[in-house]
Each structure stands twice: as structure tokens, then as C-alpha cells.
Amino acid sequence: MNIEYVSAFEIGEDNSLWIIMKDVGRSEFQYVYRVGEGVYWHSQKNGFHYDPKGDVNLAKWFKHMIEMIQSEFGLVMRSSESLDWKNVPLDMQPEVLKKLNDK
Secondary structure, three states: OOEEEEEEEEOOOOEEEEEEEEEOOOOHHHOOOOOOOEEEEOOOOOOOEEOOOOOOHHHHHHHHHHHHHHHHOOOOEEEEEEEEEEEEOOOOOOHHHHHHHHO
């Protein structure tokens, strides 16, 4: 199983969720939309994007994204040494980090 490192979690001004990868990412990431889970790859930002459409339980959706991406691409996601949190509330970070580093 391949390991991919996450460099940042971000909540956009529109409450969109981003998981930004440390490395450029695999070419097949662009096809993540085919799963039909609402997750998209943006090569310019080097990250996965999800719009929770008004649902305020953003930690749940970050965890959903992690599970779906790992399952779809047969990889393990881990936090990079310099993980950045952009607009992610402090109380949400441990919950998301725990899911990211689950074995």
C-alpha cells in the first residue's frame, strides 16, 4: 500500500473542504469524481475538494473524504511533518488528525 502525505487541511470561505497533498499527486487522482461521492481533484491546488452543501459537521466530511480517497486509490494518507491547518477550528483538528493517522 502506498503512502501519500497531506500538507494541509483547509476550510474555504464558502465552507468548502480541502485536503492538500504534499507531493504533486498521481495522475489518476483526476478521476476521483467518478466515484460519485462529491470529491474532486484540483491539480492547480494539488488537493482534493468537497462541498458539504451547508452541513455544519465539517469534521465528519473531512473523515469521509479521507476514507473515500484511501479506499478508491488503495493508499494510506498520513500527515506531513509540517501539517498546516487553514481556517480549521482547533477543536476539530484532533478528530481529523486521528482519522488521518488511523492504521
